[in-house]
């Protein structure tokens with residue numbers, strides 16, 4: 025397999041995708057054509073076993089379960105209540121409610137695997153109050169868009185699951201690796217707001233709430249925290265596999281929704297439909313990526329590319345810098361799930377050949393996805409936050425509001441490169 | 457189509473809610489009483505394989521399979537319509553291709569009387585038959601949509617093509633998300 | 648004439664010394680080793696994108712011309728292959744070799760008929776013994792314990808002892824023991840050593856229950872392209888490779904057994920300090936009797952359904968060897 029053919033195939037596939045063909049179709053088409061040209065019919069036939077064997081592999085079971093968990097917490101109103109509880113405590117800080125955006129995004133992220141749901145929910149709840157109290161819209165919108173990206177870094181994360189299944193690394197370890205970077209990034213976002221909003225206070229007319237009332241409202245923080253600790257605690261203590269922890273999370277979430285008096289058939293139906301839709305979307309691209317992967321593996325594309333990259337004799341740092349540029353560019357034009365399934369099977373062998381830990385690389389690539397979510401022109405979270413603004417406005421306001429957070433994400437990526445243990449310490453010290 | 461979405465989603469939900477309960481139960485009694493039910497892994501693998509086909513269909517009906525619309529959004533309505541038709545037909549080709557592959561797998565399984573290499577030694581035809589059926593539904597739906605799209609193309613009905621076969625896009629996703637939030641607002645948020 | 652090139656599906660990279668030291672070098676120097684001028688493209692199964700349970704299917708459709716078959720993984724498609732390694736039938740390397748030689752023609756005929764392929768040789772990964780975290784002094788102590796198993800026959804044997812068999816894939820097992828998902832696991836000492844099982848277990852009970860058999864098979868369309876002379880050369884080369892593996896497997900087994908229990912010399916593995924429990928006469932007998940008591944009835948039930956002469960053939964070959 026010569027390099028020229030590999031690049032040609034990649035360009036054709038990218039072309040099909042940009043022409044609006046379903047991502048899944050573009051991948052399989054290239055896989056089939058490549059397979060037919062090199063190995064003929066037997067290779068194409070053996071893709072069938074991929075559809076069976078990969079679906080029927082216990083790792084993938086966790087994906088629908090975590091999607092279901094996030095949907096339950098969202099549609100069950102648990103996330104909404106959590107936001108109100110946090111906002112009561114946070115409005116005294118410089119920058120006030122802006123911290124609520126970050127903190128509740130982060131806590132919401134700890135229970136949900138999706139960034140869009142995070143940004144849409146928090147945005148809808150926060151923006152009317154922020155506008156009413158005269159907060160500057162740039163930082164307000166930016167913090168919402170950026171806070172939403174934490175959803176895919178702080179576990180559970182569907183994107184990390186997808187990375188794990190494509191790169192063949194332990195999802196439990198990936199989840200653990202996401203915890204400290206997630207917390208650190210939350211604090212960096214907050215620190216930036218604290219500094220940039222120093223001395224500014226907005227909204228004098230806020231109501232005084234008694235301490236007792238504050239405590240009472242804080243009860244709403246219990247369910248998301250309990251679920252986070254059940255899910256991550258059982259993985260950390262080695263009591264459960266990711267699939268089992270997801271199942272425990274779902275059962276606990278059903279209990280809380282029932283306890284909150286919201287468990288009814290209408291809710292369950294909405295949860296099922298949304299989960300089925302998201303699951304179908306995610307699993308189809310994974311299956312098709314794995315079908316493409318049969319051709320990629322057998323024709324030795326990854327080896328060819330790895331040898332090509334190795335021949336440049338780059339330092340690890342130079343390789344990572346190139347990858348950062350590559351992913352930022354890709355992330356501008358591609359949604360993050362497509363970016364993951366498309367690059368992981370090829371990128372992981374390359375970075376492993378350079379001696380980079382695949383667990384660390386999982387966190388690195390998720391940071392790249394987070395940047396992709398808030399960079400134009402294709403930046404899902406930017407659209408979402410823009411869309412939930414009650415009084416409308418210029419899209420550029422969201423874009424520029426999010427820009428400082430892109431810089432923070434980049435700086436944090438460099439920090440992660442300098443201190444890999446930010447990600448790797450926790451999984452290494454996993455119990456058992 | 458809404459009826460189909462409901463039926464598939466409910467089956468999907470029943471599968472995964474029951475799986476959650478069974479897996480949780482197994483995890484708890486394993487920890488508390490040192491008893492393993494065994495075979496749960498195998499069972500959950502089969503559950504995902506079957507549920508995935510149904511989920512593909514739900515996603516398909518809701519036009520939520522991932523497509524990139526950054527370039528196409530800037531094209532003329534006619535070009536958009538043509539590309540939407542092409543996307544729909546290509547999805548049908550994928551559906552047919554998948555069912556052809558699945559037929560091969562199931563055929564081999566029947567011919568060899570294959571069993572899972574597990575303690576249960578489950579004859580694989582039992583989980584693979586519903587798996588095949590779920591993929592077949594996905595395939596038939598994708599072909600049905602492709603036929604519809606082709607009709608619209610022949611009628612040169614650009615507007616309908618873009619409306620019914622365009623990518624779902626962020627706007628639509630957001631609109632539904634907002635509807636749900638408003639709906640929740642009424643019952644939940646008023647403390 | 649000889650095919651210009653053949654694709655080979657190998658053992659997984661992570662499977663250890665046999666793949667690394669013997670199998671891969673053999674296929675990488677195929678022309679020299681066989682004297683047949685064919686280019687080989689060797690892909691270990693875990694880097695190939697196909698699952699190791701598909702071994703026979705990708706061999707039959709000639710995606711791979713030669714496959715290093717993992718018999719217990721592919722037994723779902725062809726249960727006749729289980730007959731190489733019923734629990735208790737191969738207590739020593741010597742007996743195992745006799746049984747393999749006797750059964751090979753039976754399995755070969757079956758693969759020719761159903762999978763259009765020829766079996767060139769069968770070799771053992773090595774005796775599969777029991778590793779436990781809680782102390783065990785014999786098979787009786789397995790009652791109530793959760794034991795990782797890798798196939799149906801072993802699972803039923805464990806059930807028969809009162810243990811709860813848990814099917815786990817090999818890579819998951821080390822973590823599984825660490826987390827208390829299972830108490831014990833069955834595998835070969837060198838695989839256990841390579842995967843760090845001694846870090847999470849304290850005891851090893853070196854009672855060989857199975858041998859973990861593997862084999863080389865070639866697609867008949869590929870095979871028939873060779874002249875008779877070339878076929879003879881190939882057969883000789885594969886026989887030589889398989890003989891080497893048999894000897895190396897035994898060497899590795901002894902070395903790894905020493906490594907795991909802190910013995911000397913320890914050449915191929917890491918040194919650990921597991922406690923090795925003395926194998927009791929009674930347990931040896933239990934495993935011996937398991938052939939007739941549990942694994943043969945189990946095998947008959949699985950196999951005769953798809954291959955009516957299956958158990959008769961087994962009795963005429965391996966059974967006769969064992970004096971059953």
Ligand code: NA
Nearest residue numbers: 133136175180
């Ligand atoms: Na998350």
Ligand code: NA
Nearest residue numbers: 355396399402
């Ligand atoms: Na972007």
